[in-house]
Amino acid sequence: MDLRKVLNGHRSIRKYKPDPIDPALVEQVCYEAIAGASSSGNLNSFSLVLTRDIERKQRLYELHSQQDFILEAPLLITFCADWFRTREWLRVRGARDNFNNLVGYHVAAYDAMIVAQNVCLGFEARGLGICYMGTTIFSMGEIAEFLELPDTCLPVTTIVAGYPDEDPPKRDRLPLRGLVHDETYHRPTVDELDDIYAERDVRGWDRYMSNPWLKKMAEEEGITSLAQFYTSRIKYDPDFFAENSAQLRTVLEEKHFLP
Ligand SMILES: Cc1cc2nc3c(=O)[nH]c(=O)nc-3n(C[C@H](O)[C@H](O)[C@H](O)COP(=O)(O)O)c2cc1C
Structure with a gap:
């Protein structure tokens, strides 16, 4: 193919x-x-x-x-x-x-x-x-x-x-203008961030909120946007990531990838 x-x-x-x-x-x-x-x-x-x-x-x-x-x-x-x-x-x-x-x-x-x-x-x-x-x-x-x-x-x-x-259905990706940089890294302004995430903020949020269980949890946690959802306890919980990072370090040590 x-x-x-x-x-x-x-x-x-x-x-x-x-x-x-x-x-x-x-x-x-x-x-x-x-x-x-x-x-x-x-x-x-x-x-x-x-x-x-x-x-x-x-x-x-x-x-x-x-x-x-x-x-x-x-x-x-x-x-x-x-x-x-x-x-x-x-x-x-x-x-x-x-x-x-x-x-x-x-x-x-x-x-x-x-x-x-x-x-x-x-x-x-x-x-x-x-x-x-x-x-x-x-x-x-x-x-x-x-x-x-x-x-x-x-x-x-x-x-x-x-x-x-x-x-x-096929899932969207962020637009190329937010992902591909010419020669040096371009730090997006707030307006540019609004533009890059405009579609994602709506489509991603709608997709998660179409799940009644996630919607209920988001309401209970007071979450009102996709960005908040991503680092909430429901999705990528920073406390869990910190704990898991410590475990990862231990595993890397045990397998001798870290001293
Ligand atoms: C490294 C990696 C880990 C992923 N882990 C999971 C996972 O644990 N469960 C899951 O349902 N999807 C997982 N995905 C799939 C992503 O959710 C998916 O690629 C993304 O939402 C874009 O959707 P698409 O692949 O249909 O285009 C993972 C993707 C990558 C690249």
């Missing part, structure tokens, strides 16, 4: 048919995604862990904040920043050790994310649907333990994939 068509047709899918994905197709998508992904030093510092088993999916469902479609979708892929394999190779070849540091984590995380997005495009080009699971970073340590990830190997993102059982 034309790449432009794939990109323009993208929507995250949150309802799936139970039909399994042919393992040969999964392998082909992974193969092409990896072959088509730039990779720092071509060290391929990532690993993909596939989960299809229903009982194992059930545990990941719990670790991913019980997002229903995890149980529906036939496949979950956890993309890991992985230096373990490389470091073993260095060790058995008598080379100096490296990458058990913060730079290593960043490099491997970027490699893993690039492959993840290629895998998504590969599935979408074949008419399948995907959704990223941001909850991966909230349960990083527990997911690492459940998937038996070794030292200097951590999950950075997860996707679900499967055959769509919904046809959601």
